[in-house]
Amino acid sequence: MSxxxxxxxxxxxxxxxxxxxxxxxFTQHPYKELSDCDKETQEAILKAMxxxxxxxxFYYNPKKINIAMFGNYVPHxxxxxxxxxxxxxxxxxxxxxxxxxxxxxxxxxxxxxxxILQDKLRS
Numbered sequence: 001m002s003x004x005x006x007x008x009x010x011x012x013x014x015x016x017x018x019x020x021x022x023x024x025x026f027t028q029h030p031y032k033e034l035s036d037c038d039k040e041t042q043e044a045i046l047k048a049m050x051x052x053x054x055x056x057x058f059y060y061n062p063k064k065i066n067i068a069m070f071g072n073y074v075p076h077x078x079x080x081x082x083x084x085x086x087x088x089x090x091x092x093x094x095x096x097x098x099x100x101x102x103x104x105x106x107x108x109x110x111x112x113x114x115x116i117l118q119d120k121l122r123s
Contacts, residue, residue: 005114006121010044013052013117019089019103021060021110022082023052031077034069048121049079055117056083060107066094 002014009028016022025048031037037045053065062083069079084091089103 006118008044008121010041011048013048013121015110015114016080016082018082018095019105020082020084020095021056021062021107021113022080022095024078024080025049025052026076026078030075032071032075034077037077045077045079049081051120052081052117055113055120056081059113059116063091068094 002017004012005015005023006013007028011025011027014024014026016024025045027037027041027045029037029041031041034042034045049067053067056062056065060083063086064084066082066084067079069077071077082095085105086092087101087103087105089099089101090097091100093100
């Protein structure tokens, strides 16, 4: 199980084990779909998604942010948010697509990103 990077009464955030900055936001209650959530949970996770996106953009300066909600294998509502770079292993394909190249990105510390993210989520 992944370490929780942040948690409150509505959701928690975990790091995806990947070569790019990639986190997942899970609802605390195992809702299947976004429309199953109560209004407060919907608002909380969507606000968190935007905070993660903005923080990734500021901190990593990626080419693009990818956001995905599948849940086909894990039917617990969760949102994938990842910073994408032209030099990453799969760009411009999705991270679930065909690998395009070997990649060794030189990115700022993920731990510092988490500290900044936690501060923004708490305010």
